[in-house]
Amino acid sequence: MKGLISLDVISGIIHTMIGLATPFLYAAIGETFAQSSGVVNLGVDGIMLLSAFAAFYVSLVSGSLALGLLAAAVVGLLMGLLMSLVSVTLKAEQGVSGIGLYMFGLGMSSLLFKVLIGTVKTIDGFKPLPIPFLSDIPVVGKMLFRTNILVYCAFLLVPLAWWVLNKTTLGLKIKAVGQAPAAADSLGISVNGIRYLSVCIGSVLAGIAGASLSISLLNLFQDNLTAGQGFIAVALVYFGGWSPVGVLGGALLFSIVNSFQLWMQVLGAKIPSNIAVMLPYLLTIVALTISVNRARQPAALNKPFERGES
C-alpha cells in the first residue's frame, strides 16, 4: 500500500482515468442530445458494441484507423435511424424498444465477430499524440497531454455540446421539443424531425464511443466488449442533470473509481477482483439514487408526440 502515495501512481491513476472517461463522454453526451429532445435511447450499449466491432474489423482489414472510425460512425447513424423510426415514427414504448436495439447489437456484434474474425486479436490503435509544450510540463504534461486524438476530442466535445445545446437555435429547438412538443409544433418546428436529428447525433456519438473502446483504449474486440458501459452512460445523463458539464463530472467520477480499482489490482491489493469489478455498477445505482434533481428533466421525456393530444 506504500506505493499508492507516490506521485507516479497518482499520475498513473489520473492518466488511466482520462482514457477510461472517453467512451463514457461520447456516449453520455450523445444521449444528452437524444434525451433533451424527449427520446430515451436505451440501445446505446448495443450501438457501442456493433460500432466497436465495425471499427475494429474495418481497421484490421484496411489498415486505416480513420476508415474504422468512419465505419463506427456509419453504423451508429444507421442504428440511430432504426431507433428513431421505431420510437419516434412508430411511437413504440421507448424502454422496451431500446432493449430490443441492445439485444440486436449484442447478438449481431458477437455473430459477426465469430464469423469474420473468430479469435481475439489485437491491433495498433490510435497512437499517443503529445501536444507540443503542454506535454513537457512536469507531471501534469504526462498525465493529461500525452494521449490520443480520440481522447482529446472527447473532452473538447463537452464545451461544444454545451454551446450547441444552450447558445444555438438548433439547441433551443431540441430543448423546446423535449419540454413542450405541442408548443414547439405550433411554432412550426418539426417535432419528429428534431427528434430524428437528436437521436442520430446521439447514436453517431455512441458509435464513436464504441470505436474509442476497440481501436483506442483496449485495441481488441471480444463478445460483450462494453460490459454494460452504454447503460452506465445513460445513467450518467440522469446523474449529470441533462447538462454536458454535469455529464463530464459524472464521467470523471466513474472513471477515477474504475481507474483506482484497476491500479489497486495492479499493485496487488488483497481485494477479490470480482468484488472490485462490481464497484462501477454499485456506484451507478448510488448515483441514480442521489440524482434526484428531476426539475431539469425534459418534461416530454419518454413520451411520443401525437399532434392533437394533451
Add this chain to the structure above:
Amino acid sequence: MLSPEREPASPISSRNSSFDWSKVVLNVALPFAGVAAALVLGAVMLLLLGANPLAAFSAIISGAFGSTFGLTQTLVKATPLLLVGAGICIAFRANVINIGGEGQIIVGALAATWFPLSFASAPGWLLLPSTLIVGFLAGSIWGFIPGILKARLHVNEILSTIMMNAIAQQFMNFLLQGPLMDPAGVAQGTFLAQSAQLPHQVWLPRLVPRTLLHAGAIVAVVMAVLVYFFLWRTTIGYDIRAVGLNPEAARYSGIRVPRYQALSLTLAGGFAGLAGAIEVMGVQHRLMDGLTSGYGFTGIVAALLGGLHPLGLIPASVLFGALLVGADKMQRAVQVPSSLVMALLGLIVLFVSSASIWSRRWSARRKIAEQRDRKEVES
C-alpha cells in the same frame, strides 16, 4: 374504464357483450407478423454470411422437434422462459420494466445451491419445497431492491435492474471461485468454477427417462396459471393492472401506486429466482457459470410475444425454447453461431413494440365509432 370486468354493460353495443374475437386475432396476428419479419431479416443475414437459410431453418426445426430428445429439450428450455416471463407479465402490466431477469435467476440459483448444501441431511419432503421457496425469496429480494428504489426515489428501474444483473454475475463468479467451489475440484486440483453436486433429495424427478425433462416444467405451467388468476381474479392483481394502465387515474381512485410498483418488481424477481432454483435442481444439479443462458432477456421477448398474458406466454415460451434448442443444431449443421438468435430476438422486440401502434390506432378508431353509435341512439 380501467378493466373490462368493471365496465358497465353498454346498452347499445352488441360488440362489447360478446367475446371480442377481432381483438384476439389482432393481438395474435401482429406479434406473429413481427416474428415473421424478423425471420425474413434473419434469412437475409444468413445469405450475407454465405449460409443457406433454408438449411439453417430446417436445422432449427429438426433440432427442436425432430426427435424425442429435441422435443424434451425444447420443453426444458421453455421452463425457465415461462417462469421468467410470468414475472415479466406482472411487472410490465404494472408498467414496470424489469430487465433484471438474468441477475434474479442467478441469485435464485445461488440460494438454491447454498441452502440444500448447508442442510444436506434434511429429508427430501422438507428440503425440496423449501429450496424452491428459498430460490423464490432470493430472487424477490433482488427484485425488491430496484423496486423500492423506484417507488421511493424514482430510480429508473431499467438501469438499476441492469446494474443488478452485473452485480449478481460478479457475485456468482466470486462465490464459485471461492466459498462455493466444489471441494472435490479443489482436492483434485482442477479448480473448476462450479459448486458441489446438490444432495439427491432435491433433484427434481425426471418426467421422461433418458432425457433432461424434469418436474419443473409442471411447476412452471402451474405458476403461469396462478399468475393469470392473480392478475385477473384478485383485487391486488386488478390494482397492479390499474397502475399500469393509468397511474394518475389509479392514484385518484386511492391505489397506492409506488407500493404496487415495488410489489410487481418483487414478484417478477421471485419468479425469475424460482426459475434459477429449478434450473439448478432439475438440469445440472450443481451451479456453474453460464446457467442463465440469456433466459432473462429471452423471457422478456416471450412475454411480449405472449401479449403479456400468462396463458399466451405458454405457447410463446415453447416457441422460444424451440428456437434456442434449434439454434444449437443450426450452429453444428451450417456453422452459423447461435448468437444469431440474440440478434433475431432483438429484432422481434423492435418489431413487436413498433407493431403496437396499429393496435392502439385500431382501438382508438373503435372508441370513436362507439361514441358515435351511442350519440345516435341517444338522439
